[in-house]
Amino acid sequence: MNKKRPAPTAAAVLxxxxxxxxxxxxxxxxxGPARADTAGIFDAxxxxxxxGRQIYEHICRGCHMANAGGAVxxxxxxxxxxxxxxxxxxxxxxxxxxxxxxxPAFGAKxxxxxxxxxxxxxxAQVAAVVNYVRTNFGNRYTDAITAAEVGALDRSTH
Amino acid sequence: MTEKxxxxxxxxxxxxxxxASAGATAMYQAMHSxxxxxxxxxxxxxxxxxxxxxxxxxxxxxGIAGLVAAYELxxxxxxxxxxxxxxxxxxxxxxxxxxxxxxxxxxxxQECRFDPDLYINPGxxxxxxxHRGMLSYCKRLGVALEPFVQxxxxxxxxxxxxxxxxxxxxxxxxxxxDGHVAELLAKATRNHAxxxxxxxxxxxxxxxxxxxxxxxxxxxxFVKGFDSSERRGFERDPGGGMSARPAFSEPIALSDLLRxxxxxxxxxxxxxxxxxxxxxxVGGMGQVGxxxxxxxKPLIRYNAKVVDIHQDGRGVSATFEDTAAxxxxxxxxxxxxVCTIPLSILxxxxxxxxxxxxxxxxxxxxxxxxxxGLQFKRRFWEEDEQIYGGITYTDLPIGQIxxxxxxxxxxxxxxxxxxxIWDMRNSMDFTSMTPAERVSKAVEYGSxxxxxxxxxxxxxxxxxxxxxxxxxxxxxxxxxAARAEHYDNLCAFDGRIVLAGEHASYMPAWQEGAVTSALDxxxxxxxxxxxxxxx
Numbered sequence: 280m281n282k283k284r285p286a287p288t289a290a291a292v293l294x295x296x297x298x299x300x301x302x303x304x305x306x307x308x309x310x311g312p313a314r315a316d317t318a319g320i321f322d323a324x325x326x327x328x329x330x331g332r333q334i335y336e337h338i339c340r341g342c343h344m345a346n347a348g349g350a351v352x353x354x355x356x357x358x359x360x361x362x363x364x365x366x367x368x369x370x371x372x373x374x375x376x377x378x379x380x381x382x383p384a385f386g387a388k389x390x391x392x393x394x395x396x397x398x399x400x401x402x403a404q405v406a407a408v409v410n411y412v413r414t415n416f417g418n419r420y421t422d423a424i425t426a427a428e429v430g431a432l433d434r435s436t437h
Numbered sequence: 438m439t440e441k442x443x444x445x446x447x448x449x450x451x452x453x454x455x456x457a458s459a460g461a462t463a464m465y466q467a468m469h470s471x472x473x474x475x476x477x478x479x480x481x482x483x484x485x486x487x488x489x490x491x492x493x494x495x496x497x498x499x500g501i502a503g504l505v506a507a508y509e510l511x512x513x514x515x516x517x518x519x520x521x522x523x524x525x526x527x528x529x530x531x532x533x534x535x536x537x538x539x540x541x542x543x544x545x546x547q548e549c550r551f552d553p554d555l556y557i558n559p560g561x562x563x564x565x566x567x568h569r570g571m572l573s574y575c576k577r578l579g580v581a582l583e584p585f586v587q588x589x590x591x592x593x594x595x596x597x598x599x600x601x602x603x604x605x606x607x608x609x610x611x612x613x614x615d616g617h618v619a620e621l622l623a624k625a626t627r628n629h630a631x632x633x634x635x636x637x638x639x640x641x642x643x644x645x646x647x648x649x650x651x652x653x654x655x656x657x658x659f660v661k662g663f664d665s666s667e668r669r670g671f672e673r674d675p676g677g678g679m680s681a682r683p684a685f686s687e688p689i690a691l692s693d694l695l696r697x698x699x700x701x702x703x704x705x706x707x708x709x710x711x712x713x714x715x716x717x718x719v720g721g722m723g724q725v726g727x728x729x730x731x732x733x734k735p736l737i738r739y740n741a742k743v744v745d746i747h748q749d750g751r752g753v754s755a756t757f758e759d760t761a762a763x764x765x766x767x768x769x770x771x772x773x774x775v776c777t778i779p780l781s782i783l784x785x786x787x788x789x790x791x792x793x794x795x796x797x798x799x800x801x802x803x804x805x806x807x808x809x810g811l812q813f814k815r816r817f818w819e820e821d822e823q824i825y826g827g828i829t830y831t832d833l834p835i836g837q838i839x840x841x842x843x844x845x846x847x848x849x850x851x852x853x854x855x856x857x858i859w860d861m862r863n864s865m866d867f868t869s870m871t872p873a874e875r876v877s878k879a880v881e882y883g884s885x886x887x888x889x890x891x892x893x894x895x896x897x898x899x900x901x902x903x904x905x906x907x908x909x910x911x912x913x914x915x916x917x918a919a920r921a922e923h924y925d926n927l928c929a930f931d932g933r934i935v936l937a938g939e940h941a942s943y944m945p946a947w948q949e950g951a952v953t954s955a956l957d958x959x960x961x962x963x964x965x966x967x968x969x970x971x972x
Contacts, residue, residue, distance in 0.1 A: 321698075321701050321702060321830060321832055321836075322860065323834070323860045323861075323862035323863050324862065325862070326862055336869060337865065337866045337869055338865045338866075338869065339869075340869040341805065341865050341868030341869040341903055341904070342542075342868075342903050342909075344542075344543050345543075350542035350543050350904075350906075351542075352522075352542050352782075352905075352906025352907065352909060353522040353742060353743075353778070353782045353906055353907050353908075353909065354781060354782035354784075354786070354909050355785060356909070378802050380781075380784040380785070380799050380802070381780065381781035381782075381784060381801075381802055381803050381910055382802060383802040383803075383805075383861070383914065384802070391802070391914050391915075391916040391919075392860070392861055393804050393859065393860075393861065393914055393945075394804075394859040394861075395860030395861065395862065396860075396861075396862070397861055398861045398862050398865060
């Protein structure tokens with residue numbers, strides 16, 4: 280491909296010697312979120328809700344719908360009712376952590392963002408929403424998953 | 438529970454920082470290395486030699502990629518058939534206008550109640566000047582283009598956390614950022630802090646350039662006065678007669694500006710994909726899909742839901758259901774297949790391809806973009822605030838408000854893009870709402886920037902891309918790791934099937950990615966077809 284490189288501008292040439300530029304960048308990288316909160320305003324807040332119902336209603340409901348019945352169009356979003364796969368709490372937790380086909384991953388190791396950070400759910404949040412779905416919408420599973428079990432699952436995979 | 442935060446610096450934040458602190462060239466280079474800002478590979482209209490006699494192609498999906506493929510293959514003499522899920526062509530190239538009805542997944546139907554000639558583009562809405570493929574098809578198909586105002590210095594940057602929530606004009610933030618940075622650099626230069634990097638002769642030139650670029654005064658200071666007001670605007674504009682004398686405006690203090698975070702938006706319009714001049718089709722982006730549809734009319738079968746794709750050594754069969762007629766399944770067959778069905782859906786359709794392509798199809802989740810169009814009783818943004826086109830950026834969940842780039846000064850109602858949300862956090866949240874809730878939230882948030890909303894709001898319509906039955910997602914969300922492992926396998930022929938679409942490009946979400954991927958795919962298809970016929 281015949282790509283024309285842009286001529287370096289004065290600002291770009293200078294930036295190597297611009298102490299404040301490299302400090303600003305390094306500072307952000309090292310200090311992470313605390314500093315970043317005051318740095319750029321246009322990234323969304325992290326998802327901090329903790330209850331299973333809240334997580335379902337603000338994330339999962341977008342595709343799986345208010346009654347967890349899923350939907351059918353050119354393809355489908357699976358219902359989270361009467362699905363034998365829900366019998367495995369580990370399967371559900373792993374699906375949320377790692378994503379599955381068009382469903383995005385929510386585990387910190389796998390989640391991908393665009394135009395901002397990805398939505399990341401921690402071990403406790405994953406456990407909460409798994410337990411919520413498995414005990415609502417007509418589901419009556421009694422074997423709850425714990426945050427520790429989600430953490431172990433997350434570490435057991437790569 | 439403790440407050441959670443990602444520790445990794447987001448790519449966009451990194452790019453924004455690079456852009457803000459090192460200038461557009463560094464930003465461009467960084468974007469390029471990260472896979473964005475890829476120049477369109479369009480090299481002018483494709484010239485295929487004559488198709489082998491009787492050769493046929495099945496095109497799945499009548500979005501931009503499918504339409505381009507069908508148009509060019511037909512022109513080369515292939516027998517082309519197109520299957521499309523929707524009752525219209527264009528795919529995500531789509532315009533909603535008054536009288537349109539739209540039913541999203543979950544069953545909610547919205548009726549668009551905009552006045553005649555008013556619309557929103559739920560999907561793509563702007564064409565960079567270097568997206569030569571899209572521009573070329575607009576010209577060839579007679580789709581009239583007009584300027585799309587991306588950068589408006591009189592639009593706002595807004596943060597709930599800065600300046601008491603009062604929106605600031607882009608003009609002032611840009612001038613003050615440039616001015617303060619230039620003053621600092623001038624100080625560093627004159628204090629000999631740059632002697633190790635810049636020769637004495639070049640330092641003199643640098644100082645002149647800083648005075649010019651930052652609107653500094655004769656003492657290399659960025660201060661209230663004529664020079665700075667000429668950039669950031671006046672407290673009272675100069676005029677004629679007895680009231681002629683201008684009043685200068687006070688720049689924002691450096692510390693306030695830095696802490697506001699508003700500088701994070703300054704690089705948005707400097708990105709290669711956003712630079713002036715940008716275009717939009719007159720009457721809505723959907724004009725492009727409609728123009729292709731007129732060209733290809735007899736070739737496109739609408740309301741066709743593909744449920745199975747099967748290839749053998751001699752051709753490809755696609756089985757589909759007619760969603761309008763609830764009839765039994767039908768099958769079409771051709772020598773080759775260009776499949777442009779979004780991966781969000783294709784991953785669920787049985788198709789006998791090898792593991793490399795199948796794994797690639799399964800490796801790409803979809804971004805959750807969302808738009809809300811709001812009709813108001815008058816164009817208050819023009820009448821009250823002198824905002825003609827362009828975009829206000831905000832840290833509110835709506836992300837941005839875009840003002841129409843056409844029909845300036847028109848009487849009557851006007852339509853704003855009241856929310857364009859593509860960060861995952863807020864777009865998932867908005868997707869989870871009902872359409873009416875999305876509209877209501879967009880009005881509630883937007884009124885923090887434009888108080889006129891409360892009195893002037895008329896009606897609205899909301900499109901969440903994960904709820905769009907034909908797309909089930911906004912665009913392919915490639916991670917760098919997934920792209921490294923799967924991208925080539927996604928694009929490579931598998932037997933007689935080749936994929937095309939923005940998902941098979943390095944230009945995520947852009948229609949130009951769909952165009953260039955389609956041209957690349959049919960070029961390879963043609964080589965195979967010709968070689969096969971000769972052999």
